[in-house]
Amino acid sequence: MKIGVVGSGIMGNGIAQVFAMSGHTVILSDLNKQALDKAELVINQNVERVLKKSNQLDKKQTVLDCLTYTTDNSLLKDADLIVEAVTENMEVKRSVFKELDSFCTSKTILATNTSGLSITELANMTNRPGKVCGMHFFNPVPVMKLVEIVRGAETTDETIQFVQSLTKEMEKVSIVAKDSPLFVVNRILIPMLSEAMFVYGEGIASAEDIDSGMVYGTNQPIGPLRLADMIGLDTLLYVQETLLEETGDSKYRIPPILKQLVRAGHYGRKTNKGFYTYE
Ligand code: 3HC
Numbered sequence: 001m002k003i004g005v006v007g008s009g010i011m012g013n014g015i016a017q018v019f020a021m022s023g024h025t026v027i028l029s030d031l032n033k034q035a036l037d038k039a040e041l042v043i044n045q046n047v048e049r050v051l052k053k054s055n056q057l058d059k060k061q062t063v064l065d066c067l068t069y070t071t072d073n074s075l076l077k078d079a080d081l082i083v084e085a086v087t088e089n090m091e092v093k094r095s096v097f098k099e100l101d102s103f104c105t106s107k108t109i110l111a112t113n114t115s116g117l118s119i120t121e122l123a124n125m126t127n128r129p130g131k132v133c134g135m136h137f138f139n140p141v142p143v144m145k146l147v148e149i150v151r152g153a154e155t156t157d158e159t160i161q162f163v164q165s166l167t168k169e170m171e172k173v174s175i176v177a178k179d180s181p182l183f184v185v186n187r188i189l190i191p192m193l194s195e196a197m198f199v200y201g202e203g204i205a206s207a208e209d210i211d212s213g214m215v216y217g218t219n220q221p222i223g224p225l226r227l228a229d230m231i232g233l234d235t236l237l238y239v240q241e242t243l244l245e246e247t248g249d250s251k252y253r254i255p256p257i258l259k260q261l262v263r264a265g266h267y268g269r270k271t272n273k274g275f276y277t278y279e
Contacts, residue, residue, distance in 0.1 A: 001166070004029065004076030005083050006096055008039035008069075010232065010270065011113055012085035014141025017043045020066040021050065021142075022170045027068045027075050036069045043067065046142055077103045081166065083135055085113040088238040093117060094125050101126035109159055111135035115239045116182035118246075119152035129154035135163055136183065139231055147174045148183055181246035182239065190239055193231075196224035197255035200275065207275045225275040228258075229268030237262045 001024045005016045008030035016028040016039070030036045047064060051057050068075070076082055082104065084096050093112060100110055109131045112122055123132035134150025147167045151160055160176060167174040177183040182190060196210050205213070211223020220227075228236055237258055244252045261267075261274060268274030 001025070001080040002027070002078065003081050003083070004079040005085060006030075006073065006076070006100070007084065007086035007113075008032075008035050009085065009087075010139060011137060011141060012083075013039035013042050014046075014139070015083050015085055015113065015137055016067060017046055018137075018141055018170050018172075020063050021047065024066060025068075026066055027070060027079070029070050029073050029076060031071060033071055036071065040067075040069055050142055073099060074103055076100070077108075078105050079108055081109045081111060081163070083111045083113055088115055088117070088235050090117050090121065093122055097122045097125040097132070101128060109133070109162060111163060113137055115235065116186050116242050118181075119150050119155070119179045123152045123154060130156040131159050133159050133163055134177075134179070134183065135167075136185075138185070145171075145173050146185065147172050148185055149174050149176045150179055150183055151176060152179045182243050186239060187243070190236070190243060191252065193224045193228050193236065194240060194252070194255055194258075197228070197257050200225060201255050201257035229274035229276055229278075232268050232270055233258060233261050233274050234267045 003019045003024045003026050005012050005028045008028050016026050020026045028039060047060055051060055082100055086092055086096055097110060111133050113136055114134060119134045123129035126132055132152055133155045136148040138144035138146050149160060149163050164174050199210055200207055207225045211226050214220050214223045240254050265271060266273040269278055272278045
């Protein structure tokens with residue numbers, strides 16, 4: 001199959017990698033050439049890391065040959081599936097969907113990796129709402145097994161089945177959710193991360209102790225503040241704003257410390273500073 005991925009950030013490059021590793025032809029596009037160059041480097045390293053573990057380094061070049069990097073979205077026009085993974089902002093995503101719909105062939109399925117924005121609203125930007133769905137991967141994409149498939153108001157069963165079978169082929173597990181703010185996993189996860197930020201912001205414990213508490217007390221692989229840094233605090237702020245705006249429920253109020261860190265340009269690992277400082 002020919003797969004397009006739009007947006008070469010943390011999620012986009014991971015998504016491109018996993019499709020290439022299951023043998024698909026992948027075109028990764030981004031408006032920013034520097035971001036694409038960085039994505040290519042990261043993908044090369046991560047493909048090597050995964051293949052080394054299974055003693056299959058000889059397959060590295062075959063996987064890398066499946067990938068093309070471009071700043072020209074129109075190369076995606078005859079893709080079977082395009083996964084959009086641009087910044088978590090409805091206006092930006094709406095314009096990407098409108099643009100892709102204008103030149104893609106009628107067979108192309110348009111999926112979004114949004115963390116929780118409305119699939120139905122994005123589908124409404126296109127003339128193919130039945131062929132639009134959510135395909136929500138988890139970070140780090142090559143490691144995390146889940147893909148949350150989200151059904152918009154008009155998504156057809158054929159679209160869901162197509163995406164489900166591709167997910168299975170990549171040896172990932174899928175769940176299907178209705179279009180609703182933050183779907184299933186983030187709806188449950190984000191309030192937990194948010195509460196950790198309130199505990200930190202209220203000075204109840206240090207970041208290290210909050211994380212140790214959750215790692216050793218609830219068997220999570222990493223603590224909530226370290227996970228927040230890994231996801232990206234800018235992304236988390238957008239996601240939390242969506243939850244609060246869409247539900248209007250004050251229980252989803254945004255921790256002041258999250259706003260403050262984002263306003264200071266500290267987005268977590270991607271800027272080397274968030275709740276922790278990274279080398
Ligand atoms: N590519 C390939 N392999 C990777 C990788 C990557 N990017 N990152 C880590 N790995 C592999 C390592 O090679 C290692 O493999 P090994 O055990 O076979 O040697 C394994 O993962 C563990 O890595 P590390 O030892 O370096 O570090 P950790 O033990 O801390 O594990 C982790 C890393 C798997 C990311 C673990 O910390 C974890 O599971 N964290 C929680 C992740 C999570 O919850 N993600 C979901 C976030 S929510 C989200 O994405 C939704 C969005 O919409 C907000």
